Amino acid sequence: MNEIWDRASDALRDRIGSNNHTAWIAPLGLTGIESGEAQISTPTRFISDWVQRHYADAIRDALVKAGADVARLSFQVASARPKPTAPRAGAKRDAADAAAESARGADPEMSAPLDARFTFENFVVGKPNELAHAAARRVAEGGPVTFNPLFLYGGVGLGKTHLMHAIAREIRARRPESRVLYLSAEQFMYRFVQALRERTIMDFKEMFRNVEVLMVDDVQFIAGKESTQEEFFHTFNALVDQGKQIVISADRAPGEIKDMEDRIKSRLQCGLVVDLHPTDYELRLGILQSKADAFRAQYSGLQIAPGVLEFLAHRITSNVRVLEGALQRLFAFASLVGREIDMELTQDCLADILRSSDRKLSIEDIQRKVAEHYNIRLSDMVGQKRVRTIARPRQVAMYLAKQMTTRSLPEIGRRFGGRDHTTIMHGVRKIEELCCEDHGLAEDVQLLRRALEA
Numbered sequence: 159m160n161e162i163w164d165r166a167s168d169a170l171r172d173r174i175g176s177n178n179h180t181a182w183i184a185p186l187g188l189t190g191i192e193s194g195e196a197q198i199s200t201p202t203r204f205i206s207d208w209v210q211r212h213y214a215d216a217i218r219d220a221l222v223k224a225g226a227d228v229a230r231l232s233f234q235v236a237s238a239r240p241k242p243t244a245p246r247a248g249a250k251r252d253a254a255d256a257a258a259e260s261a262r263g264a265d266p267e268m269s270a271p272l273d274a275r276f277t278f279e280n281f282v283v284g285k286p287n288e289l290a291h292a293a294a295r296r297v298a299e300g301g302p303v304t305f306n307p308l309f310l311y312g313g314v315g316l317g318k319t320h321l322m323h324a325i326a327r328e329i330r331a332r333r334p335e336s337r338v339l340y341l342s343a344e345q346f347m348y349r350f351v352q353a354l355r356e357r358t359i360m361d362f363k364e365m366f367r368n369v370e371v372l373m374v375d376d377v378q379f380i381a382g383k384e385s386t387q388e389e390f391f392h393t394f395n396a397l398v399d400q401g402k403q404i405v406i407s408a409d410r411a412p413g414e415i416k417d418m419e420d421r422i423k424s425r426l427q428c429g430l431v432v433d434l435h436p437t438d439y440e441l442r443l444g445i446l447q448s449k450a451d452a453f454r455a456q457y458s459g460l461q462i463a464p465g466v467l468e469f470l471a472h473r474i475t476s477n478v479r480v481l482e483g484a485l486q487r488l489f490a491f492a493s494l495v496g497r498e499i500d501m502e503l504t505q506d507c508l509a510d511i512l513r514s515s516d517r518k519l520s521i522e523d524i525q526r527k528v529a530e531h532y533n534i535r536l537s538d539m540v541g542q543k544r545v546r547t548i549a550r551p552r553q554v555a556m557y558l559a560k561q562m563t564t565r566s567l568p569e570i571g572r573r574f575g576g577r578d579h580t581t582i583m584h585g586v587r588k589i590e591e592l593c594c595e596d597h598g599l600a601e602d603v604q605l606l607r608r609a610l611e612a
């Protein structure tokens with residue numbers, strides 16, 4: 159039984175990704191198969207419902223592919239966690255940890271499992287995320303609630319979920335008795351709808367109003383869902399009134415979430431709103447170094463040639479998930495072919511990722527190139543110096559960022575040291591005007607554009 163489940167579980171990890179696998183599949187166990195029915199044990203009813211709703215077909219397919227004669231699944235909530243099979247690889251251990259974590263949660267019926275890798279220790283801090291990290295740490299330390307809610311937002315794959323899990327884990331470690339409820343907004347909605355359907359709405363309300371820390375990930379999900387928003391609003395207010403901490407994450411700032419009621423937006427804004435900025439080169443390199451150390455341990459000492467991590471940090475600028483995936487692929491490939499990870503292997507193995515990131519020119523690339531061209535410091539691009547020898551190149555970079563990327567003016571403003579979009583617009587217009595009368599400058603701009611397109 160264990161062997162079949164191990165095979166199915168491995169196949170499921172490939173199919174649904176390791177984060178989902180750790181959260182939802184790892185806590186399950188296969189207890190038996192009878193007349194075509196596979197009996198699956200789950201630690202909580204919440205996990206059971208969620209898995210049946212999202213992964214039932216995938217699990218059945220995986221079991222069949224693993225050689226089991228299965229047509230249906232049945233789920234039982236086990237009082238204790240199913241016995242884990244012997245951990246084989248790092249991922250398996252993480253999964254077992256995550257399952258244990260879910261069993262330990264303040265309210266296992268409600269809280270979503272935490273990913274064991276998403277800790278503060280594993281979170282690399284740099285300029286773009288230092289404020290978010292500091293605020294997350296502060297909340298995790300406990301003490302009097304100073305800002306409520308903490309609202310973390312940022313683009314795809316920049317570490318919001320990682321920080322949310324780290325906060326929940328740290329609070330539970332420091333104060334095991336405190337009731338920390340962590341779930342995604344989608345799960346909140348699902349629980350709410352289920353409570354309506356089963357006429358258990360009073361239990362639902364009581365459960366949510368009795369937590370000490372409520373953490374809701376990806377809150378933008380409830381935009382446009384009126385009754386869920388309404389319920390969320392009441393839950394939110396009840397907890398704030400009781401002085402309970404709330405932590406929210408979203409992919410954009412509260413004011414920018416469309417189809418979200420104004421009263422909720424304004425509630426979300428009344429604590430501390432911090433964003434995770436897109437990574438810069440130094441942060442990417444730091445993350446790569448830290449992840450490479452972890453992979454080295456997992457792949458028993460595989461070596462990386464000097465310059466490879468720097469190359470990746472420079473070339474893959476999209477998000478940390480892609481960066482991590484690239485490194486994972488490099489290690490897996492290198493261990494398969496028994497070679498060191500050098501430039502040649504990197505270029506071969508990551509050709510697709512490198513090609514697609516080639517097409518996406520980042521604002522930082524532009525700033526770097528322009529700074530090099532005018533022989534000024536990269537930090538001057540985001541700094542406040544107003545002397546013309548610095549202000550003009552900065553405006554050239556603003557102009558090229560507007561022309562050569564799809565970023566909006568406010569986004570460009572953020573990448574130029576948090577400047578207002580009107581400053582960027584002014585810079586862009588200035589260069590357009592000057593190019594008509596100053597041939598030297600027009601030539602510079604052309605030259606830079608060609609270099610950036612190359």
Ligand SMILES: Nc1ncnc2c1ncn2[C@@H]1O[C@H](COP(=O)(O)OP(=O)(O)OP(=O)(O)O)[C@@H](O)[C@H]1O
Pocket residue numbers: 276280281282283287312313314315316317318319320321409445478479482
């Ligand atoms: N600063 C960091 N240090 C280490 N790992 C990081 C950092 N930022 C992100 N990651 C890793 O990148 C991956 C994606 O992060 P995460 O899932 O937290 O992103 P997210 O912002 O929640 O994205 P999404 O909007 O897609 O949900 C995770 O594996 C996470 O551990």
